[in-house]
Amino acid sequence: MSQTMFDKIWDRHVITGKVGDPQLIYVDLHLLHEVTSPQAFEGLRENNRKVRRTDKSFATMDHNVPTKDIYNVKDAISKKQIDTLGKNAKEFGIRLAGMGHEDQGIIHVIGPQLGLTQPGMVVVCGDSHTATHGAFGAIAFGIGTSEVEHVLATQTIWQTKPKTMGIHVHGKMPHGIFAKDIIMGIIAREGVAFGTGYAAEFYGDTIKAMSMEERMTLCNMAIEGGAKMGSVQPDQTTFDYVAGRKYAPKHMDKAIDYWKQFYTDDDSAFDKVIDFDVSDLAPFVTWGTNPGMAVPVDQPFPEIKNDDDQKAYDYVGLKPGEKAPDIPIEFAFFGSCTNGRLSDLKIAADVLKGHHIAPQVTALVVPGSRTIKEKAEELGIDKIFKDAGCDWREPGCSACLGMNPDQVPAGVHCASTSNRNFQGRQGAGSRTHLASPAMVAYAAINGHFVDIRKEGVTE
Amino acid sequence: MKPITTITSTSVPLMKENIDTDQLIPKQFLKNILKVGYGKNLFYDWRYTAPNQPNPDFILNKPERQGANILVTGDNFGCGSSREHAVWALKDYGFQVVIAGGYSDIFYMNSTKNGLLAIILPEDQREFLAAAPSDAEITVDLPNQEVRYAGKAFHFDIDPLWKHKFVNGLDDIAITMQYEDQINAYEAAIPNFD
Ligand code: SF4
Numbered sequence: 001m002s003q004t005m006f007d008k009i010w011d012r013h014v015i016t017g018k019v020g021d022p023q024l025i026y027v028d029l030h031l032l033h034e035v036t037s038p039q040a041f042e043g044l045r046e047n048n049r050k051v052r053r054t055d056k057s058f059a060t061m062d063h064n065v066p067t068k069d070i071y072n073v074k075d076a077i078s079k080k081q082i083d084t085l086g087k088n089a090k091e092f093g094i095r096l097a098g099m100g101h102e103d104q105g106i107i108h109v110i111g112p113q114l115g116l117t118q119p120g121m122v123v124v125c126g127d128s129h130t131a132t133h134g135a136f137g138a139i140a141f142g143i144g145t146s147e148v149e150h151v152l153a154t155q156t157i158w159q160t161k162p163k164t165m166g167i168h169v170h171g172k173m174p175h176g177i178f179a180k181d182i183i184m185g186i187i188a189r190e191g192v193a194f195g196t197g198y199a200a201e202f203y204g205d206t207i208k209a210m211s212m213e214e215r216m217t218l219c220n221m222a223i224e225g226g227a228k229m230g231s232v233q234p235d236q237t238t239f240d241y242v243a244g245r246k247y248a249p250k251h252m253d254k255a256i257d258y259w260k261q262f263y264t265d266d267d268s269a270f271d272k273v274i275d276f277d278v279s280d281l282a283p284f285v286t287w288g289t290n291p292g293m294a295v296p297v298d299q300p301f302p303e304i305k306n307d308d309d310q311k312a313y314d315y316v317g318l319k320p321g322e323k324a325p326d327i328p329i330e331f332a333f334f335g336s337c338t339n340g341r342l343s344d345l346k347i348a349a350d351v352l353k354g355h356h357i358a359p360q361v362t363a364l365v366v367p368g369s370r371t372i373k374e375k376a377e378e379l380g381i382d383k384i385f386k387d388a389g390c391d392w393r394e395p396g397c398s399a400c401l402g403m404n405p406d407q408v409p410a411g412v413h414c415a416s417t418s419n420r421n422f423q424g425r426q427g428a429g430s431r432t433h434l435a436s437p438a439m440v441a442y443a444a445i446n447g448h449f450v451d452i453r454k455e456g457v458t459e
Numbered sequence: 460m461k462p463i464t465t466i467t468s469t470s471v472p473l474m475k476e477n478i479d480t481d482q483l484i485p486k487q488f489l490k491n492i493l494k495v496g497y498g499k500n501l502f503y504d505w506r507y508t509a510p511n512q513p514n515p516d517f518i519l520n521k522p523e524r525q526g527a528n529i530l531v532t533g534d535n536f537g538c539g540s541s542r543e544h545a546v547w548a549l550k551d552y553g554f555q556v557v558i559a560g561g562y563s564d565i566f567y568m569n570s571t572k573n574g575l576l577a578i579i580l581p582e583d584q585r586e587f588l589a590a591a592p593s594d595a596e597i598t599v600d601l602p603n604q605e606v607r608y609a610g611k612a613f614h615f616d617i618d619p620l621w622k623h624k625f626v627n628g629l630d631d632i633a634i635t636m637q638y639e640d641q642i643n644a645y646e647a648a649i650p651n652f653d
Contacts, residue, residue, distance in 0.1 A: 015641045024638060026645050038492035049632065053646075077490045084492045145543055146572045146631070154635045156642060249652030258650055 002265035004164045005233045006199045009139050009262055013122050015156060022158040028121035029133075030151050031107045032059035032094070034085040035403075036126030040149035041088040051092045052155045058116055059089050060097040062106045065396030066405045067366050070099050078404065092152075103246075105369025105395045108132040108337035112216065113369055115245025119234035119259035124151055129337050129419065131222045135215035136242070137234030137262055139199070142223070162228065165198040166270035169206040171279030176453040178347075179214035180339060180417070180436040182206070183221040184284035184294050186276055192292040195227025198272065201264060202232050206278050212241040213343045220338045221419050224291040234259050285324040285449055286421045286434040288312035293421070294434070297324045297451045315423055316431045317411070324449040327433060331414035332363040332444035333426070334390070334437060336400040339417035340368030342375055344437045348417075349381045350458040351441035352388040358447035363390040364406060366398040390444070402427040415443035460574040462628030466555055467598045468528035471518055472589035478532060479539030480566065484548040497544055498551030519552075523593035528555045531588045535559075536577075537566025546573045556599050558585060558606065571621050572631055580606065584613045601626055 003011075010025070017023030030053075037059070044050070051057060064078035073079040082099065089096035097103035103110055108129050111117040119137035124130060126148045133140035143157065151157055169182060187194075200222050207215065215232045222230025232238075239256050242248050249255035267273050282296030289312040295301060300321045304310050313319065318327065334340070334348050345367060357363050365385045367373035373395055376382055382392045399406040400418040402425065408414040410429025417440050421432035435449065438457045443449045488500045500506075505517050513520045530549070536559035537545055546569045549557065556576045570577040576599065580588075588597060588608055598607040601622065606613045624634065635642075 015645055016638050024635060024641075026642070028649075039494045042492070042494055047630075047632070077492075080492055146569070150631050150635065153632045154642065155646075156635060156638075158631070158635070251652045254650075255652040258652070 002269040004166070004264045004269045005137060005201060005231065005262045006139060006164050006229075007269065009120055009122065010161060012120070013139075019161050022160050024156050025122055025159050027124050027151050027155050027157055028056060029111070029116055029123040030057045030155070031111055031116075031123065031125035031130070032057060032085070032148070033063060033107050033125070033127065034061045034081040035063045036145050037088065037148055038081060038084045039145050040126070040152055041084075041092065043146075043149040044092070044152060049153045051094060051152045054093040054095070056155060057094045057152065058097075058111070058114075059085060059094050060104055060107050060110055061085060061099055063397045063401065063403050065099070065394065065398075067364075067393035067396045067398045068405065070394045070396075074405070102370055105367075105372065106337045106340060106397055108220065109340060109368035109372070112136065112212070112241075113245070113371060115242055115248035118242055118249070118255070119238060120262045124157060128223045129220055131228065131230045132216050132220040132337055134222070134229050134231030135212060135219040136238055137231060137259065139229060139231070141228045162197055162199045163271040164269070165195060165200045165227065166264070166267050166273040167200055167202045168204045168267065168273060168275045169202055169278060170204040170275075171206060171277045173206060173278050174281060174453065176283055176438065176455070176457050177278065177281050178436040178438065179210060179217040181281055181284050182276070182278055183218050183224075184286070184291065184434065185278075185281055187221070187225045187292050188284060188294040189276075190225060190274065192224060192290050193226040195222060195225040198227050199229040200225075200227040200231065201270070202230065203264065203267075207232055208235070210237075211343065212237060213341045216341070217338055221291065224419060233263055283436060283439050283452055285327075285439065286432070287316065287318055287324070287327075289315055289421060289423050291419065291421060291434060295324065297439070297449055299323065316413075324433070325451075327413050327448060329415045329433070329443045329447055329449070330360050330362065330412045331408050332357065332361055332390075332440050333366070333399045333408070333414055333416040333418060334364065334440060335366030335368065335398050336418035337368060338419040339437050340366060340372070342372050344417065345372070345376050345381055346379075347458060348437040348441040349384040351438055352390070352445065353384050355388055355445045357389040357444040360447055361444050363388075363444045364393060364399055365390045366393045366406070367395045369395050399426050401425055402430065408432070415440040415449065460628045460630045463555065463574065463576055463601055463625045465598060465600045465602070466528055466576075467596050468555075469524070469526065469593060469595065470529040470531050470588065470591055470597050471524050471527045472531045472591070473518060474531070474533055474585070474589050476533035476560075477535045477538055480537055480542050480545040481539050483537065483545040484542065489542060489544050494547045495551050497548035498553065501548040501552045521593070526553070528553055529597055529599065530554045530557045531585055532557060532559045534561050536562050538563040543569045543573070546570050546575050550575050558588065560585065571624065574625065574628075574630070576601065576625055578606065578615045578617070580613055580615055587611070
């Protein structure tokens with residue numbers, strides 16, 4: 001019987017148990033951040049337990065970081081969470097990229113950047129966007145706090161094997177269309193729960209042609225379609241990306257030989273296959289309060305079909321029949337584990353070069369990691385943003401979620417490169433409109449979204 | 460985790476259906492770094508009329524109901540958001556056993572992970588227990604799968620796996636470490652490319 005990449009990686013990691021029951025799975029990489037780890041460490045301490053494999057654990061601080069002045073954490077609980085992770089990492093001997101550390105950044109950005117994330121691995125983190133790491137041909141998913149404790153103590157996790165779904169993405173990406181539009185388009189068509197119970201794999205000629213950073217954007221948002229895991233099978237693009245990074249294998253040739261066993265035999269191996277043609281895709285924008293409430297930039301917002309739609313329209317202050325260019329944008333956010341990587345910042349900077357953002361717009365640019373920030377500064381990208389009137393910040397999760405000082409004010413419409421447009425996500429009363437970095441850059445300049453297919457965009 | 464065999468204690472009846480995790484512990488109390496300390500905010504919206512103003516009419520605040528380890532309640536207990544804090548709050552308050560008509564899946568799984576014994580009994584038996592005076596003791600006998608009170612004994616079902624876990628005070632980690640030899644063998648076979 002043919003097997004998927006997922007099946008092959010899974011089988012290789014089973015320690016005990018049979019399919020259908022919870023199985024004990026070995027974890028190759030455990031990523032930690034300050035919000036979901038404190039109770040787990042406390043549990044270890046209470047029971048006199050150690051971290052089994054400190055060499056397979058890596059921690060950073062991201063959610064609570066004040067990106068303006070990182071050493072000045074004003075919120076008492078944020079400070080407590082940050083200090084606690086610092087203490088725990090030291091006490092238990094875990095590698096930590098703490099405040100101001102050269103490797104600090106959003107956990108899902110630094111894992112790949114440091115070469116920690118590799119093909120064929122099982123990667124977990126107490127965070128639902130762990131799906132991002134699947135872009136390397138890995139099984140990667142978010143876990144709860146008790147599970148964080150369990151992985152720390154045992155380097156394993158009990159999981160029931162999900163079904164597999166192949167998402168066949170094909171066609172040439174039109175001008176002005178990005179990986180973000182593909183995943184938003186899939187979720188808009190299929191709904192926010194189509195992937196529930198499945199491990200998704202993206203494949204097809206469009207995916208083959210994508211860079212690692214684009215693949216990460218795609219897998220990052222698999223969770224917004226309900227799939228706990230999204231993945232792409234590893235290829236030369238993947239190997240080239242991993243090679244030479246800080247924690248990459250020293251003998252890449254041997255590693256690549258090993259990684260090459262994790263290929264999906266053929267698409268009959270998937271429990272379900274869906275097909276997505278990108279050749280006519282338009283840029284997407286969300287109008288409502290979940291990522292599935294999205295429309296192509298030139299299409300009207302839908303009629304009210306149910307209570308959820310009504311509530312969403314009430315919350316965002318928009319009406320059916322209006323279009324994305326009608327949304328009065330007063331805030332723009334460039335960043336997050338979806339679109340806070342160097343290529344994303346470059347695309348936005350290319351749009352902003354020689355322009356200024358609209359006077360009513362506040363724009364935050366938050367690199368996904370310190371390394372990205374430094375590279376961007378070497379390239380002079382920071383200067384382009386600053387000249388355009390944007391605020392250039394320290395790395396962190398920032399306004400992706402309202403947990404640190406970077407928040408979108410109540411009632412304000414924000415064009416955002418992040419992944420969730422839930423009520424209050426970017427701050428109490430904030431109105432989030434998800435889109436690609438190029439779309440957000442044009443929205444910042446114009447004070448409203450425009451159809452960027454008609455504009456100059458570097459891809 | 461502490462083993463649970465037989466618990467004899469007074470009880471608190473709260474015969475409402477569909478008590479969700481927002482009622483058990485509202486979201487403003489989730490931002491913390493500990494698993495303890497949530498007990499004082501258990502049932503917050505019912506328990507306080509204003510911050511630090513206990514509602515004297517709410518049963519948890521009655522002097523004669525203090526120190527009880529058993530909660531007798533309605534159906535579909537612990538529904539709503541998946542927060543593990545709901546179980547932490549019940550335990551931190553001092554409850555060791557909940558007797559309900561049923562539980563949400565996630566709440567039930569969280570209770571097994573945190574050593575809170577969640578028992579299911581039919582309504583008539585729960586009503587009988589709920590009528591127990593404040594000083595009456597109820598006995599929960601896990602090895603024999605019985606709840607005993609006032610000369611009656613009610614049988615309850617429990618998955619043998621969870622029973623084994625509770626009676627032996629094993630947490631998930633302890634159970635997993637029974638497979639330590641296999642984990643060691645697995646680790647020894649991990650290829651190294653350095
Ligand atoms: S950037 Fe946003 S989605 Fe990503 S880890 Fe941080 S808060 Fe979560």
